[in-house]
Amino acid sequence: MATVHLYRGRRWLGWYNSPGSYTVAKKFGQLANSRFWDGLFPGPNLTPAEAFGLDGKPGPRYWGVFSGTDMTAGHLAYLVVQKANEVEEKVEVTGRETTPLSVTIVDVGGMTIQDSDPAPKMSTHHALLATIPITFSLAACALSAASGDWLAFALILVGIFSSGISCFVIGSARLAFASVKDPAPGAPPADGVLLLRNDVVIVRGAEKDINPITKGKFVLEMVGGPEFRRIGFCSLLLLAQFLLQLLLIPQATTFGQLMFLASLAVSWAYNSFLSSLEQERIQVELLWKALGNPRICKFGLKSRAAQAVFICLVLRDGVQNQSVDFKPKKVLQCFVSNDTRVWDTWRDKVVEEIQSNRRVKSFELDSSDLQGFGKDE
Known part of the structure; x- marks a missing residue:
């Protein structure tokens, strides 16, 4: 569910009997902001982007060498640092060795991210694998009905509908960028450094190109804010699914129980596959695509003075x-x-x-x- 906004068309592909409905309800039910929902799903009222792991990571310190800006950058700068960590050193500068360090250069300017620009999404080929658990859940539902176990049929069908409705409602949010709308006219170059403990990332470009990295973030534009009642009702539906299946599946026949467990097993395997695709790496790919795949190169140095x-x-x-x-x-x-x-x-x-x-x-x-x-x- 946490990656539903990162794949194109993923919101339409949640129609299968999925395990973990209680965990999903407990986590995302905290988005609903009212006394009723806070009592039902206690916890901090995070923003939608924070709840789905699209914001909230502390970024590095950014120092604008020409502008004099000195600030703690946000989530997108954190993603730039993760990209720099993935890049292999292109050149190793020789010299007296004390502590191995690196300098990564990122030249931004191919494309400018504007405020409220929609974020790109991953292709659908991973999401289309959802047809496997969807088909298996429908087959298990049909076989349960054919065997005369209408209780197992109903419980699997409840899981299919609650998961599908929740995936569609939650996935309908629009993933976009938030950044500075209009940089100050006549501003100096925003070339600066992202400072880490041993490594440094140099970002070069105009202020309009650097601002999205240092001051921008992902946002999820959801209908119904700030109360997000739809999310609350979906979480309540998932909670009801969990309780009904927990209490009533022991009353089903052995064959119906096997069909129910088989549908959960296939759905669990698909969810595990999606979880294995690191969400941060997907976010890095989306950010890099939005920035126009800027040139990046990394240099290894052997002392702080050389750096x-x-x-x-x-x-x-x-x-x-x-x-x-x-x-x-x-x-x-x-x-x-x-x-x-x-x-x-x-x-x-x-x-x-x-x-x-x-x-x-x-x-x-x-x-x-x-x-x-x-x-x-």
């Missing part, structure tokens, strides 16, 4: 307008914050080399740079 210099060079390379205020020393201090005389000298050396027009740059301190330093420094 800081590499980030400065990449960000400097993206500056097309000379009026853009780029402060490489501030970037270096962010990643190498050691407040000592020798590190101050090294940062000054790196800044001088970055701002110079020399094609071959050297970031190593020579004897002239180290004049006046003692051996213990």
